[in-house]
Amino acid sequence: MKRIRVIRGWKDLPPGDRGAAVAMGSFDGVHRGHQQVIELAHRAASDLGAPLGVITFDPHPRVYFRPDEPAFRLMKTDQQARALETLNVDILYVLPLDAELAGMTDRAFATRVLHEGLGARHVAVGFDNSFGKGRTGTPDTMRQYGAELGFGVSVADPVGANGGGRGEKFSSTQVREALRDGRPEVAAEILGRPFAIEGPVQRGRQLGRQLGFPTANVDLGDYVSPRFGVYATRTRLSDGRQFDGVANIGVNPTVHGVTRPLLEVWLFDFDEDIYDRIIETDLIAFLRPEEKFPDLETMTGQVMKDAERAKAVLRA
Numbered sequence: 001m002k003r004i005r006v007i008r009g010w011k012d013l014p015p016g017d018r019g020a021a022v023a024m025g026s027f028d029g030v031h032r033g034h035q036q037v038i039e040l041a042h043r044a045a046s047d048l049g050a051p052l053g054v055i056t057f058d059p060h061p062r063v064y065f066r067p068d069e070p071a072f073r074l075m076k077t078d079q080q081a082r083a084l085e086t087l088n089v090d091i092l093y094v095l096p097l098d099a100e101l102a103g104m105t106d107r108a109f110a111t112r113v114l115h116e117g118l119g120a121r122h123v124a125v126g127f128d129n130s131f132g133k134g135r136t137g138t139p140d141t142m143r144q145y146g147a148e149l150g151f152g153v154s155v156a157d158p159v160g161a162n163g164g165g166r167g168e169k170f171s172s173t174q175v176r177e178a179l180r181d182g183r184p185e186v187a188a189e190i191l192g193r194p195f196a197i198e199g200p201v202q203r204g205r206q207l208g209r210q211l212g213f214p215t216a217n218v219d220l221g222d223y224v225s226p227r228f229g230v231y232a233t234r235t236r237l238s239d240g241r242q243f244d245g246v247a248n249i250g251v252n253p254t255v256h257g258v259t260r261p262l263l264e265v266w267l268f269d270f271d272e273d274i275y276d277r278i279i280e281t282d283l284i285a286f287l288r289p290e291e292k293f294p295d296l297e298t299m300t301g302q303v304m305k306d307a308e309r310a311k312a313v314l315r316a
Contacts, residue, residue: 004085008058008094010117018119020053020091021045021152025126026172027056029074030083031191033159033170037126038087040154044122051090055118056080057097064097073222074175074191079198079280093118106132110145122152129155182227184283194234194282197223197263201274207255208266211300213307215264216279220249225261226283228290232310233265235281237274243267246303246310247281250290254299266307285313 007017023041027034038054045052057064062072075083081092095101095113104112109132114120123142131137139155146153158169170190178186179195188194199218208215216235228250236242247265265281287309293299 004081004089004092006081006092006094008096010093010095010113013117013119017091019121020051020118021048021122021124022053022055022093022114022118022120023124024055024114024131025129026060026062027054027080027084028060029172029175029191030080030087031170031172031175033126033156033190035087035192036159037124037156038084038089040124040156041122042088044124044152044154048121050121052088053091053093053118053120054084054089055093055095057101058094059097061097064102070225071220071222072176072224074172074195074224076198076222079196083193103133106137106141107145108132109137110142111149114145115149115151120151122154124154124156126156127158176224179224179226179283182229182286182289184226184231184286187283194284195226196280196282198278198280199263200276200278202262203275205255208264211296211303213266213300213303214271215247215266216274218263218265218279218281220261220263225249227286228261230287230290230306230310231283232285232287232313233281234284234314235265235267235279238278243270244311244314245281246287246307247283248290249283253290253292254296266303268307268311285310287313 021041021044023038025034025037042052084092114123123146125139125142127139129139143153175187175190184195197218197220199221201216201218204217226249231247231249233245233247234242235245245265245267247263249263250261252264263281287306293302
């Protein structure tokens with residue numbers, strides 16, 4: 001698989017980094033609706049003999065304009081790049097969402113960023129895409145600017161669970177709602193892959209190891225917070241190995257009652273020191289809500305039952 005190039009910014013790019021057919025959006029999750037937009041850009045890139053590019057923004061517009069809202073991200077930038085790489089994207093343009101960019105009118109954005117900065121030969125957007133100050137730009141205005149400035153434009157139709165435009169459209173909001181409801185399988189259906197939490201393994205009290213179920217703990221950080229509880233999981237290590245497991249997401253009220261939620265995953269048939277190493281854990285199935293136990297013995301007994309149920313679910 002070819003490696004994606006990540007380009008931060010849109011000014012003074014060398015010729016080799018310009019002239020792509022691009023898909024534009026936030027693409028948090030790179031879900032099946034996003035994939036439809038990228039496919040339109042891919043077709044244009046093939047027709048034009050141009051690189052396939054994706055435009056996204058850092059920080060996410062929701063973070064920039066509504067910084068006090070709860071964490072909501074579905075993926076980190078490196079996860080996004082890997083997901084786009086599987087879709088044969090050549091270039092990921094990460095545009096810095098700052099006062100300059102946020103203050104541009106839709107016409108200025110199309111002219112200065114898309115046409116002059118990136119030299120885009122084609123722009124694909126979703127049917128509900130908006131751009132420019134005050135979100136005044138629409139797919140129709142994008143078509144207008146494309147005709148004026150010399151780039152093609154394509155607009156993706158809604159994609160829903162029943163195919164085409166039927167049913168409720170796939171969206172990142174749907175994915176977040178499914179995760180908050182404890183329905184990771186619904187999130188996976190929309191994403192086209194399981195929702196995954198990635199991060200470095202933190203050093204903890206090692207209580208799980210003393211009780212017979214060593215866990216790798218990862219802070220949720222900016223991820224949307226899934227329903228607190230126990231999940232059947234699959235975890236990938238940085239060397240590519242994958243392990244089934246069972247995880248608790250929450251504040252573990254029996255033991256620590258921490259204020260920031262953690263992913264605490266027990267990898268089956270695994271006993272290595274992976275502190276500070278990056279792991280990525282897929283949420284496969286929700287098993288039960290988080291609960292506070294009267295003592296550690298009761299908790300340990302339940303964890304062992306959870307592990308057996310997780311193994312059965314993952315075998316199936």
